[in-house]
Amino acid sequence: MRAREFKDAVYEQFARVASAFASPRRLEVVDLLAQGPRSVESIAQQTSMTVANTSRHLQVLRSAGLVTSSRDARHVVYRVADPTVLAGFRALREVAEVRIAEVRYLAEAFFGEVDGVEPLDIAQLLERSGQGDVVVVVVDVRPPEEFEAGHIAGALSVPLAELSGRIAEVPTGSTVVAYCRGPYCVLSAEAVRQLRAAGVHALRLDAGIDEWRRAGRTVELGAAS
Secondary structure (H helix, E strand, C coil), X not given: CCHHHHHHHHHHHHHHHHHHHCCHHHHHHHHHHCCCCEEHHHHHHHHCCCHHHHHHHHHHHHHCCCEEEEECCCCEEEEECCHHHHXXXXXXXXXXXXXXHHXXXXXXXXXXXXXXXXXXXXXXXXXHHCCCCCCEEEEECCCHHHHHHCEECCCEECCHHHHHHHHHHCCCCCEEEEEECCCCCCHHHHHHHHXXXXXXXXXXXXXXXXXXXXXXXCEECCCCC
């Protein structure tokens, strides 16, 4: 193989991966699978796509080696192929955050009312949790299967769909910190709005389980007790 042939061939494979990422829907699927394995039907429901369209996107991701699949008793279940896939997704997101001003404007427009000056980050959450005179309740508002696949240690599982009926469970005078799938997940923003409307002091955590894990913090597995 000549040098030019090698260069053309290897960069074609790099472009193959880039092409798999080059779809808003497929990026959302990768972000969702970062929470844990999901069936095609579950992915379709969470991304507001048809099962057929979801399957097509998953086939593109699998062809590029970004996801793998297995079959259980009733469903085909997908998961990210390995941690490098999530590293690639994060790198793409970080480049966009730095180089595309529209990303910042969109985030500010959507989250600004909830966050005020800025959302709570992991370091601020840990600082508040360590203050003895402040009761901080961390609430995971993702669906139960995502909580089961991995959640912040000590977090309370309250899926967004159940939140309005469970606000009475929040200790009086506490601060609720809601989190979901990461800095661009909208579930926690809606949770904060509902909690504040009910008179609860609530804040949004600008991080998800992936960021929590990479910060070296404890991740628990298993369903809510």
